[in-house]
Amino acid sequence: MIDMVGAAILFGVLILAVGRVQGNLNQTMAQNTFNINTQAEAVYVARLIEYEISKAGYGVTGSKISVADEHAVTFLGAMTFGGPVDSIAYYTGEADTTTMNPSDFRFIRYAKSSGEISQRLVMTQFDLSYYDSLNVKMATPVSGPNLKAIRGINVKFRVESAEPVTDASTGLSNYNAVTWEKLIYPRNLGKPF
Amino acid sequence: MGRTALFLVLGLGMAMGFIGLQMYRSDEAAIETQYAYLKYMNARNLARASVHAALRTYDKNVTPEVNVKTRFNNGTFQIDSLAPSANLDTLQMVTRGTFAESTYVMRLKLLRSTRPFPTVGAAIGIRAEPVKFSLSGHASVDGRAYDTTGTHLLGSGDKPGVTTMEDDDSAHVATVGGSNINGSPRVRVDTSVIDPKEYLDIYRNNADYFYNTPGTYSSQVWGSSSNPVIVYCNAGDDTSFAVKFTGGVIGYGILVVRGNVQFNGNLNFYGLVIVDGFNTMVSFGAAGTPGVVGGLIVAGNAGASVTLKGTGSNGKVVYSPGALARARNIGKLRYYTILDWYE
Numbered sequence: 139m140i141d142m143v144g145a146a147i148l149f150g151v152l153i154l155a156v157g158r159v160q161g162n163l164n165q166t167m168a169q170n171t172f173n174i175n176t177q178a179e180a181v182y183v184a185r186l187i188e189y190e191i192s193k194a195g196y197g198v199t200g201s202k203i204s205v206a207d208e209h210a211v212t213f214l215g216a217m218t219f220g221g222p223v224d225s226i227a228y229y230t231g232e233a234d235t236t237t238m239n240p241s242d243f244r245f246i247r248y249a250k251s252s253g254e255i256s257q258r259l260v261m262t263q264f265d266l267s268y269y270d271s272l273n274v275k276m277a278t279p280v281s282g283p284n285l286k287a288i289r290g291i292n293v294k295f296r297v298e299s300a301e302p303v304t305d306a307s308t309g310l311s312n313y314n315a316v317t318w319e320k321l322i323y324p325r326n327l328g329k330p331f
Numbered sequence: 332m333g334r335t336a337l338f339l340v341l342g343l344g345m346a347m348g349f350i351g352l353q354m355y356r357s358d359e360a361a362i363e364t365q366y367a368y369l370k371y372m373n374a375r376n377l378a379r380a381s382v383h384a385a386l387r388t389y390d391k392n393v394t395p396e397v398n399v400k401t402r403f404n405n406g407t408f409q410i411d412s413l414a415p416s417a418n419l420d421t422l423q424m425v426t427r428g429t430f431a432e433s434t435y436v437m438r439l440k441l442l443r444s445t446r447p448f449p450t451v452g453a454a455i456g457i458r459a460e461p462v463k464f465s466l467s468g469h470a471s472v473d474g475r476a477y478d479t480t481g482t483h484l485l486g487s488g489d490k491p492g493v494t495t496m497e498d499d500d501s502a503h504v505a506t507v508g509g510s511n512i513n514g515s516p517r518v519r520v521d522t523s524v525i526d527p528k529e530y531l532d533i534y535r536n537n538a539d540y541f542y543n544t545p546g547t548y549s550s551q552v553w554g555s556s557s558n559p560v561i562v563y564c565n566a567g568d569d570t571s572f573a574v575k576f577t578g579g580v581i582g583y584g585i586l587v588v589r590g591n592v593q594f595n596g597n598l599n600f601y602g603l604v605i606v607d608g609f610n611t612m613v614s615f616g617a618a619g620t621p622g623v624v625g626g627l628i629v630a631g632n633a634g635a636s637v638t639l640k641g642t643g644s645n646g647k648v649v650y651s652p653g654a655l656a657r658a659r660n661i662g663k664l665r666y667y668t669i670l671d672w673y674e
Contacts, residue, residue, distance in 0.1 A: 145335075145336070149339070152339070152343070156343065156346075159347075160350075163350050163354070166354065167353065167354065167357065170354065170357040170358065170361065171357065173361055174357065174360050174361045174364065177361055177364050177365065178364050181364055181365075181367070181368045184368065185368070185371065192674055193673065193674075196671065196672065196673055197671070216673075219438060219673050220673075325439070325669050325672035325674075326669060326671065326672050328668070328669055329668075329669055329670060329671075330442075330668055
């Protein structure tokens with residue numbers, strides 16, 4: 139009889155422990171999932187931006203950048219080797235109300251050849267700054283003849299998780315985030331023509 | 332009871348193992364995402380390194396090798412193809428960087444240009460005013476255009492023998508030089524001779540041979556006709572010629588002399604010689620057959636002196652547009668302008 143009671147108690151303790159472990163594991167799994175999603179999105183955006191901005195001015199004669207402000211850039215360039223010149227733009231869109239994250243907005247990529255794509259990447263920051271041939275930061279928005287002086291484009295963005303993740307140990311809720319920043323020198327911006 | 336407990340523990344162990352596996356897969360996916368980006372970045376950097384390595388090889392007047400892998404930073408880079416234009420002004424290049432299984436290719440077209448070069452439209456262009464000038468022995472100056480070896484006249488493109496900044500100096504040089512100066516005309520005023528000072532730091536920083544300490548040097552070989560170089564001689568103001576070259580000196584490219592220098596014995600320099608400094612004195616000594624094929628610019632403070640002495644009979648300074656062109660095209664003095672860059 140004592141054995142039965144002891145076994146029942148032990149079983150109960152084990153079940154409680156397993157339940158707690160399961161809860162923590164679920165939380166960690168959710169955190170990991172958000173983490174992976176955030177990282178994957180950051181890498182996707184980073185590679186897209188690097189790929190396209192580094193082609194700014196490729197195959198272009200004359201003006202290469204037409205818009206250069208803090209949150210938007212528009213440039214011309216052929217995106218494939220020897221291909222047709224396209225007009226590409228990146229800018230921030232309206233706030234995204236479909237996520238729990240209060241700070242995110244849509245990230246918009248526009249291409250003249252394919253139109254506008256408004257993406258829900260849970261982006262919470264998209265900042266651009268511009269540098270001239272002496273590597274001096276230019277005042278934004280860059281406009282008029284100064285557009286021709288742009289030699290470097292610094293891109294900084296931050297993507298976060300769509301929902302908050304609660305830390306199992308502290309109980310605090312937060313958003314997973316990845317920040318990426320790079321100063322890109324599109325080689326074709328310095329062309330003499 | 333014991334059997335039930337055993338099954339319970341086994342069940343728990345399996346559940347934990349399954350959860351652990353799930354977490355491992357999740358971590359692995361995160362690491363793979365990061366590592367894939369790292370590989371991509373490294374491959375791109377290696378492709379860029381290939382471009383830079385190729386250009387630095389050209390700087391040494393050597394043609395880079397194609398399809399030869401270079402290992403660097405745990406990856407490799409190579410030039411897939413290289414197509415310079417006949418005059419080397421345009422350069423088309425395809426480079427490849429490989430890191431792990433990531434490959435990055437760059438296709439570029441560059442325009443090779445030469446830096447601004449101090450032109451001398453005479454055998455000797457004097458930029459100092461007033462100037463002390465003397466010729467003695469069989470020293471001579473010839474502004475007629477010679478080939479790169481200084482032995483054959485081209486028959487066209489002749490320049491003055493000596494140009495000065497002022498009429499008085501021109502008359503003085505013509506009187507002193509007499510029949511030892513040849514050219515079209517022998518002597519004239521030319522104020523367009525560029526002050527070489529703005530180029531001196533570039534030459535100093537890029538010098539292949541640098542003489543900065545007093546001494547007597549002999550049997551010096553500076554470059555070759557296919558690989559012209561920069562020689563910088565900072566001799567100071569010692570009128571007793573702290574820096575002396577006593578013979579067997581042959582050089583190609585650009586020779587910069589600051590201060591007082593004596594060239595004795597056999598000196599043969601093909602290219603541009605710039606003499607600059609305080610009261611500069613260049614003495615081609617009485618022995619041997621020192622000479623310059625190309626052009627000589629003399630610049631300096633008022634009163635800069637040029638003394639040419641020697642026993643040679645073929646002219647101490649002869650004008651050669653070909654030798655000057657080679658000096659102008661020294662690899663490391665070239666720069667590149669991007670015409671197209673696809674990556």
